[in-house]
Structures are given as C-alpha cells and as structure tokens.
Amino acid sequence: MPPHKSDPLLPLVLRATRDLTSAKNELRWLRDFVAEPQRNTGNILDNWAARRKLRQLCVERAKGKPLQYIMGTEYFGDLEIACKPGVLIPRQETAASVTHLMERLQKSKLLPEHVKLLDLCTGTGCIPLLASYELVQKYSRKGRLEAVGVDISSRALSLAERNLRRLSQDGTIQIEPPSSSLSFIRADILAEADHNPSDCVSLMTALQLYEETQKSNDPTADRKGGWNILISNPPYISPSAFNRTTTRSVKRYEPKLALVPKDADASQYPGIDPGDIFYPRLLEIARQVDARVVLFEVADLEQAGRVAAMAQQQNIWTVIEVWRDNPSQADDYGGSEQTSVATGIKVLGRGNGRSVFAYRGGAKA
C-alpha cells in the first residue's frame, strides 16, 4: 500500500527523512508530542486542535526543519537536552567521545581530587552537563568537580543555563556547591586581548572575572591550580566544505556561527586551512591554563591528522590519539586500535575520525 494510504501525513515526513521506517517513527513521536500537555500552557489539545497542530508540524518537517527544533529536545548520552533554533543541536558522536573520555579518566589515575573542567564553545551546555553527570552520578566520583562552559553566543548561554536548571531541578544531575559546580560564561575564545570594551571579552578576562567571583563567594577555598580537562567542539567547517558538503537542512536551520569560522577570524591565520583556525588557539589556551587532558572534536580523519600534528609541535603532550565516532568500539578491521600512516598517531574506534585526545603527566590514561 502506498504510504499516504496508511496515513495521509506520512508523505510529508517522508519528504524530510527519505526513508519509510524513519518517517513512521518520526510521525509517531510527533503524534505523541502533540498529545502531551502543551509546553506553554500545560493544556491538552482537543482532537481537532491536535490534528491541526500535528499537520502544521509535519509541514515544517517536510520543509527540512530538524525534528529537535520542532520537539524542542535531543538526547545526548543519558541526558535530554533542550534545543532551540539559533543554537547547534548536540550530536550523538560528540556524546560518544565525552562518555568515552569520562570512562578513560575514571579508570586512569589522571583525575586529581579537585577536577576543573573547561568546555570551550559550549552551545547548549551539553558537554559539561554530560561530563558532570557521568563523573558524579554514573561513577559516583568523590572529590570536587568544577565545570565551566564558555560561548560567544548569548542565545546559546541562556539555553545552557536553562538546561542546567531543568536537569538539576528534575534530579538528573546533582550540582551542589561547593562540592560540585557548573557555570556558563560569555567570552570570545579567539580574542587574545580586549581591544574594544563593547566587544565580547577575551577568555582570559572572563576566567579572571570568574575566579574573582568564586573567591568572593568562598574566600577560604584553595583556588590554586589550572583547568585539568579542556574540551571543545569548535566551529570546524571551512566555507568551501560548508557550500559543498553540508546538508540543506543544516545550512538552512542551524547557526553558521556554530559551524564555520568567521572570514574575519580566518584572515588572522594565514597558511592555516580556514576550517582549522580554532585549533592553534585551543592548544595555546590548553598550555596557558595548564590543561592535563584535552579533547577536541574535528570533522574527519584529515582534519584530525592536521590537529594532531599541531599538538605534536607543542612538545608538551605525553600521548596524542585520534578517536573515531565510536571510540570505545573495536575498529572496522577487528582490532581495537590502528596507526594512522600520516601522523604516526594511534587511531581508535569505529566510524569517521571525530576527535583528537591528548594528555600529559606520568599516569597512563
């Protein structure tokens, strides 16, 4: 039977998914979504209003609007993260890297008593939220956890705050100062100094203000030591790759600020691939804040090789690895690791090249 005979709304959703099983699943989720109490009013729609609403959402979906923006959430590991247009939708591959990192760190002896985690380019706040959840709830880690997420976008930061409030209030994550804290702050991580007071402040200024606030909240606390863990999923798509390979739905609905480094910023880094410009800055920040562990998301194996080579040039990392989409799974060839010919660096896991991991110090991660 053609799909529209079984359900007249199915062809609309099928236009976006292009696959019948996904279209059926999405239509079921949308139907459940309109049957729930409305987010703004708490009311349940009557049959007629629910049918009208469902049709309207299916029309939006047919135009390519991501389901996460329509329904307002996406799963990131075990966490349900609120999403809204203007802020990048969290991706499963990012969650897999963060989960793997926390598992590796928990098993290793690398984590100090007071863990300080910095997430640059935080978007919805999904990374520090998941990292806190994994360490505190999943691994019942004792000791102090202090996490900070940084973004240039005020819209992203207000969504990150909302996610923090919602997940704390419903008990999914337990943030209880002073033993654990999670804050979101605004800064331009590419700015090396504060040239113009009307601009977004540089990261170092924002971190200094953060430190002063922490000290005034608790003057007795020992605030020595750097940020042990530095994570970032920065904009990493070059303008030409964005035009050639990014899907129409992503181009049309997700913020370009989150995906492609700005031309003006790229012009400050001559000789570097325009998609790579955040990485030299991130590595420099890692050195400045004395990070012991870094995890940077990348687009593919080629970019991973370039970023790993930049890290090698710093001469401060004990181990540098490239992780694929599913870093904890055995690779496609049946083993658990494989050496990248280009860089002589281990490539772990299964799928596309997804992140570059490095650590320094005596213990083995």
Ligand SMILES: C[S@@+](CC[C@H](N)C(=O)[O-])C[C@H]1O[C@@H](n2cnc3c(N)ncnc32)[C@H](O)[C@@H]1O
């Ligand atoms: C690829 S998104 C990552 C969002 C989130 N961490 C995730 O994994 O879903 C990149 C983020 O970087 C932010 N961003 C772009 N340029 C920035 C800059 N110069 N300084 C700080 N954040 C920036 C964007 O607003 C966006 O939220």
